[in-house]
Amino acid sequence: MRQALEGSQAIARAVALCRPGVVAAYPITPQTHIVEGISKLVADGVMDCELVSVESEFSAASVALGAAAAGSRAYTASSSQGIMLMSEVLYNIAGLRVPMVLTCANRAVGAPLSIWNDQQDSMAVRDAGWIQLYCADNQEAVDTTIQAFRIAEATELPVMVCVDGFVLTHTMEPIDLPDQDVVDAFLPPYHFARMLDPARPISLGTLVDPAWFTEARHSHHHALLKALPVIEQVDRDWQAATGRAAGGLLEVIGPADAPTAILCLGSVASTFTEVLEDHPPDDPVKLIKLRAFRPFPAEALRAACIGVKTLIVLERALSPGLGGIVAVEVQAILATVPDAPAVHGFAAGLGGRDMPVELLPDLLAAARAGRPGEFTIADVQLSKLPEEDR
Amino acid sequence: MDAKPTAPGTGSLKAQDYKSDLKPVWCPGCGDFAVLSAITKALAELQVPREDAAVVSGIGCSSRIPAYTSVYGFHSIHGRALPIATGLKAARPDLTVFCAGGDGDGFSIGGNHFIHACRRNVDLTYIVMDNEVYGMTKGQASPTTEPDWTGSKLTPQGPGVAPFQPLEIALSAGANFIARGFSGDPNFVVRLIVEAVRHPGFSLVQVLSPCVTFRPEQRAWKETTHADWAPEAASTDRREAFLRLLDDDGFTTGVLYKGHNPVFAPPHPSSANLADLEKGFAL
Ligand SMILES: Cc1ncc(C[n+]2csc(CCOP(=O)(O)OP(=O)(O)O)c2C)c(N)n1
Ligand code: SF4
Numbered sequence: 001m002r003q004a005l006e007g008s009q010a011i012a013r014a015v016a017l018c019r020p021g022v023v024a025a026y027p028i029t030p031q032t033h034i035v036e037g038i039s040k041l042v043a044d045g046v047m048d049c050e051l052v053s054v055e056s057e058f059s060a061a062s063v064a065l066g067a068a069a070a071g072s073r074a075y076t077a078s079s080s081q082g083i084m085l086m087s088e089v090l091y092n093i094a095g096l097r098v099p100m101v102l103t104c105a106n107r108a109v110g111a112p113l114s115i116w117n118d119q120q121d122s123m124a125v126r127d128a129g130w131i132q133l134y135c136a137d138n139q140e141a142v143d144t145t146i147q148a149f150r151i152a153e154a155t156e157l158p159v160m161v162c163v164d165g166f167v168l169t170h171t172m173e174p175i176d177l178p179d180q181d182v183v184d185a186f187l188p189p190y191h192f193a194r195m196l197d198p199a200r201p202i203s204l205g206t207l208v209d210p211a212w213f214t215e216a217r218h219s220h221h222h223a224l225l226k227a228l229p230v231i232e233q234v235d236r237d238w239q240a241a242t243g244r245a246a247g248g249l250l251e252v253i254g255p256a257d258a259p260t261a262i263l264c265l266g267s268v269a270s271t272f273t274e275v276l277e278d279h280p281p282d283d284p285v286k287l288i289k290l291r292a293f294r295p296f297p298a299e300a301l302r303a304a305c306i307g308v309k310t311l312i313v314l315e316r317a318l319s320p321g322l323g324g325i326v327a328v329e330v331q332a333i334l335a336t337v338p339d340a341p342a343v344h345g346f347a348a349g350l351g352g353r354d355m356p357v358e359l360l361p362d363l364l365a366a367a368r369a370g371r372p373g374e375f376t377i378a379d380v381q382l383s384k385l386p387e388e389d390r
Numbered sequence: 391m392d393a394k395p396t397a398p399g400t401g402s403l404k405a406q407d408y409k410s411d412l413k414p415v416w417c418p419g420c421g422d423f424a425v426l427s428a429i430t431k432a433l434a435e436l437q438v439p440r441e442d443a444a445v446v447s448g449i450g451c452s453s454r455i456p457a458y459t460s461v462y463g464f465h466s467i468h469g470r471a472l473p474i475a476t477g478l479k480a481a482r483p484d485l486t487v488f489c490a491g492g493d494g495d496g497f498s499i500g501g502n503h504f505i506h507a508c509r510r511n512v513d514l515t516y517i518v519m520d521n522e523v524y525g526m527t528k529g530q531a532s533p534t535t536e537p538d539w540t541g542s543k544l545t546p547q548g549p550g551v552a553p554f555q556p557l558e559i560a561l562s563a564g565a566n567f568i569a570r571g572f573s574g575d576p577n578f579v580v581r582l583i584v585e586a587v588r589h590p591g592f593s594l595v596q597v598l599s600p601c602v603t604f605r606p607e608q609r610a611w612k613e614t615t616h617a618d619w620a621p622e623a624a625s626t627d628r629r630e631a632f633l634r635l636l637d638d639d640g641f642t643t644g645v646l647y648k649g650h651n652p653v654f655a656p657p658h659p660s661s662a663n664l665a666d667l668e669k670g671f672a673l
Contacts, residue, residue: 055498
């Protein structure tokens, strides 16, 4: 049913539709509304789930891990500092190959302290071995949340659903919430094969010596690569069930043969989709909306870049001392492609700085004037800084 | 912040001199205003030169306090103020170190550090502004919240968990000075802080500090608190202090305990110069 919902409430409702057994959380802005929403659904009897309000994110991730290991469908959510505090557990969850879903309400990481949006938090744990999916709007957040449980359970990998804090979590949008029977058919009850079961005792998390560690890492890496077609298939199945796809691995918007492309993740893709509608047709530009960041859809990216001469990678995070995170990965993936596009890396929208529609023409101009391979913080206001920091 | 000289022993510093020019962003009526004022008055009473005092906090409404003082301030990470203050004191034993924050910061996410700070017994004063709620994130239950408090959207049926007992835990874990105050009786809080600073080792001052926004009923603490632990009659015997806690309703204010547990001694004297410090790294 289509209704106006705040992003966080829509996500809470989507989680409820997935019938998790255990939800654990510690409040942090801008995640709090999601877990408070879940809490209300539990209190109202809409959800039959154990909500554990814990003393830190370290505990939240650990409670979810314990619950998932015991065979329960588990969920948690956090942001920023909370994701950082979880990081040890996040590696553990993924390395143990325990499926669960986590919403990351993306927020900058301190210091300096900021409660506003960028994507440094999820980027900081990109190597934890989780699947990471980025949402461009709240309908995608709902659809991706439901898909995430199915992907997690099919691959025995945890899935992080990334939604821009405030921009999505605190914004009202008209949302199509699927009916419970649609979700039930899409996401049947789950049985975790390596569930902790006293009838069939196994031990999770034992010490692995050098004879096996490499092989464990190899199989984890391959599990992520093998998740690529699963993510695509699950989105197709969702489309068959609801008539809506959520962006597969990546989505190309605009003229397929455009020589200029902009690759981005998250809500800015929605802004740019609108801007491109009014873009002059004599300067064709297409948008590559990257939904799956881990596993990285290298093949799909190479295909999307055929004919592209100039590729702008816009990200809401950076790797200080190097520059772009996504941009560098994209460059590496395209390195073996004949006639690879020139990649121009930009960061913008850090710590809640607005990404206005004017950003797009600015980026195009900057890329065309700049050198390939260069990285720039597009919206930095250098005049605010002392001379030596510029 | 003005740069008024702070020569020790001149007796010239007033409470106001320990305040910064920043106007606190707390809600009108928040208990933390009185705690800020008590800290600055205690500093004035102790005449600590401003450059010789530091306030380290975590994250929370209460943890904003360092910015409102004119001494060295450090607004750190949620739950991590105590280890950071420990490091600061280890490097600069000559400083008067305060650690300040909320019950969430100190007892939930930072609860583990609290236990070990008591055990380590570093010479610093830990002021916890306890409002039995997470104020900053808009009103969730904290470890000190009553199990049947139904005011939070996260736990609408109440947290249902036995409250954390900071004083009992501090006493068990080895803290040297344990007191409780109420922000509605600020002069008494000043006295507690002064005694806490003067007493060697780890001092806990729990200050009941109402969150008028998310726990407006805490305004009634004016009636429920009672100053029955006279500072001059603080017990120096742990057994006796434990017995006192058994009779405590959570609203007794004053000094519970003044112990003589061994204080964490940093490896270098306060006069350590760079050469002395470097010796410590010789293998
Ligand atoms: C790692 C981490 N998790 C969560 C938060 C969000 N957060 C900020 S302050 C706070 C609790 C504050 O409560 P308390 O310490 O009691 O202070 P008060 O605001 O009541 O003074 C929380 C959960 C955070 N900043 N960092
Ligand atoms: S929310 Fe509560 S603790 Fe925070 S400033 Fe307001 S009254 Fe104080």
